[in-house]
Amino acid sequence: MKVKKKVKIKKKNFMILILIIMSISTLTYTGMNFFYSNQNDKTYKKIIKDKRLEELGNIDEKLNYFNKDYIDRYLKYKENNPNLSNKEIVLNVNIGLDNPFYTNTKEATDLYENTILVNKYNYLNADYEPKDLEEVNTYYARNGMKLVKEAKEQYEAMAKAAENANLKLVISSSYRSYQYQENLYNNYVIQDGEEIANTYSAKPGFSEHQTGLAIDLSNGKTSYTDFENTEEFKWMQENAYKYGFILRFPEDKVNVTGYQYEPWHYRYLGIKIASYIHENKISYEEYYAMFLEN
Ligand SMILES: [Zn+2]
Incomplete structure (x- = not known):
């Protein structure tokens, strides 16, 4: 009897051992398989990525x-x-130019900063209003022209310097609210149709004038649209950056900015950025993509 029982126990132990061995091998096999397929997948993805980067010249x-x-x-x-x-x-592509203007748009970042980028891909909400707007001295602007304090002070210093050179700068448009731009744009669409209006007027929310950092200039004698033919324009070409302003929509950057050449429209960015843009003859879109976006 005793011997029989022992054999039974041995048999039982043996079966348990087999079961344990089988379970361990199954688990190991599955685990290794998973590990290798994952590695393969990773290697494959890396090869594809390397190939694509190679196509872009690394x-x-x-x-x-x-x-x-x-x-x-x-x-x-x-x-x-x-x-x-x-x-x-x-x-x-970083600027967004692989998509048509006014598509893939997103809300502007850098709100309330001098560096805020507003263009046909980056918009401001209807209720966005800059902080510390101040009215520009009417000696250098039409009545009721407002700018962000720093931009206003730098503009007045610039206008004074121009005056010392016997020239006259007058702001004909500066801060415009969303609602103001909406009226303006809708009137242009009625006048010229949407396609043409889009080449010279921003849709509401997409106008840089809503930042309180943009100005349209005249010399006070002719319309701002004639600004290119004035001595004041020549002076601005050489001096605007010293006060932190840039010509925002240059003739050779129409494809980047999405706006026709606007010799009268200037944007305040601060002296450091304006100087870099002036020296390197780039647009603000290019500067932003190179130095600020990432
Ligand atoms: Zn303008």
């Missing part, structure tokens, strides 16, 4: 504003614009 190593989330957009844009350099492709 420019990610040279540009600190390269955005790895945009690789697909870069490649698509490159396909449609084979004549552009890889640097231009990255820059333009």
